[in-house]
Amino acid sequence: KNQVEQSPQSLIILEGKNCTLQCNYTVSPFSNLRWYKQDTGRGPVSLTIMTFSENTKSNGRYTATLDADTKQSSLHITASQLSDSASYICVVSAVFDYKLSFGAGTTVTVRA
Amino acid sequence: GAVVSQHPSWVICKSGTSVKIECRSLDFQATTMFWYRQFPKQSLMLMATSNEGSKATYEQGVEKDKFLINHASLTLSTLTVTSAHPEDSSFYICSARWRGRAGNTGELFFGEGSRLTVL
Numbered sequence: 001k002n003q004v005e006q007s008p009q010s011l012i013i014l015e016g017k018n019c020t021l022q023c024n025y026t027v028s029p030f031s032n033l034r035w036y037k038q039d040t041g042r043g044p045v046s047l048t049i050m051t052f053s054e055n056t057k058s059n060g061r062y063t064a065t066l067d068a069d070t071k072q073s074s075l076h077i078t079a080s081q082l083s084d085s086a087s088y089i090c091v092v093s094a095v096f097d098y099k100l101s102f103g104a105g106t107t108v109t110v111r112a
Numbered sequence: 113g114a115v116v117s118q119h120p121s122w123v124i125c126k127s128g129t130s131v132k133i134e135c136r137s138l139d140f141q142a143t144t145m146f147w148y149r150q151f152p153k154q155s156l157m158l159m160a161t162s163n164e165g166s167k168a169t170y171e172q173g174v175e176k177d178k179f180l181i182n183h184a185s186l187t188l189s190t191l192t193v194t195s196a197h198p199e200d201s202s203f204y205i206c207s208a209r210w211r212g213r214a215g216n217t218g219e220l221f222f223g224e225g226s227r228l229t230v231l
């Protein structure tokens with residue numbers, strides 16, 4: 001069973017609007033959580049990485065939050081742009097484990 | 113910033129031939145590199161983990177004799193798809209972990225991916 005669940009699977013928003021993506025995980029013991037943006041046909045690009053002690057981290061218009069108690073993370077996109085259209089992937093690492101657990105991703109489509 | 117380069121970015125080959133994909137970390141040493149494959153609209157699936165100077169560790173269900181991985185140096189890993197068949201057509205992506213940090217909180221950089229089409 002996948003240890004990282006993302007929702008929604010896909011969403012469509014209008015340019016300029018905000019949206020929030022969710023990531024729930026069961027990976028334990030938790031080490032860190034990363035959000036990546038993957039454009040179609042390209043490799044993933046890192047947006048944020050958060051460890052246990054971090055609750056929020058921003059990267060421009062992207063803001064990630066982490067609640068290690070409830071094992072939930074969110075990625076908020078502010079004032080969306082057409083270039084934000086991509087798949088957003090949540091990746092979680094366990095302590096002392098080199099493997100990463102990938103979410104299935106959320107496909108975001110921004111329309112003018 | 114750190115860059116991971118993959119080559120070729122796309123390749124078309126005939127069934128039965130072998131294809132080699134290179135993954136290079138351009139400005140950092142990577143003790144560990146990962147190889148993934150990704151089918152359309154699906155998440156990345158880890159195929160194998162490659163450590164410099166040692167044999168790769170393959171995920172369950174991945175044929176090690178079909179997907180040969182060599183990690184000859186701290187900046188280069190190669191994936192060779194041997195006797196490729198149409199079902200091997202996929203998007204192959206590598207990632208490299210920056211050696212500069214201890215543990216697994218080191219930054220992970222992905223290559224741009226290589227699109228393989230087997231006719």
